Amino acid sequence: MLLFKLAAVAFVAAILSLALKKEQPAYAFLVSVCAAAGLLAAVTQQIEPVLSWLNTLDGIFPGQGIGCLLRVLGIVITAQLAADICREAGMAAAATAAELCGRILALLQALPLLQELLDSYAGYLQ
Numbered sequence: 001m002l003l004f005k006l007a008a009v010a011f012v013a014a015i016l017s018l019a020l021k022k023e024q025p026a027y028a029f030l031v032s033v034c035a036a037a038g039l040l041a042a043v044t045q046q047i048e049p050v051l052s053w054l055n056t057l058d059g060i061f062p063g064q065g066i067g068c069l070l071r072v073l074g075i076v077i078t079a080q081l082a083a084d085i086c087r088e089a090g091m092a093a094a095a096t097a098a099e100l101c102g103r104i105l106a107l108l109q110a111l112p113l114l115q116e117l118l119d120s121y122a123g124y125l126q
Helices: 002-021 025-046 048-060 065-088 092-125
Strands: none
Touching: 002 025, 025 048, 025 065, 048 065, 065 092
């Protein structure tokens, strides 16, 4: 049921943005960004069961794997949202830069997990 509500909000925001785009492009962009922020806020309230499940997995599996994956996921989602907002504003170069920065930061955040994986593999080979 929530999906239909979110889809309706996105549809109304898209129509309103298209209607405003010719005469008031700044307001059209503002409507688009506010709709995206509202949809994101509505979804973040629904993610609590997933986070509690991941915290349960964090207690079961040793190491920093689950926490590292959550940080990488947060970086990737934030970078994609920033890139989409830049694209919506007509700034393709800034969108590409945001995506590249997100990829580099995600890779840097995942390095400890990669190191742990390589250490386990090296121990298996010996």
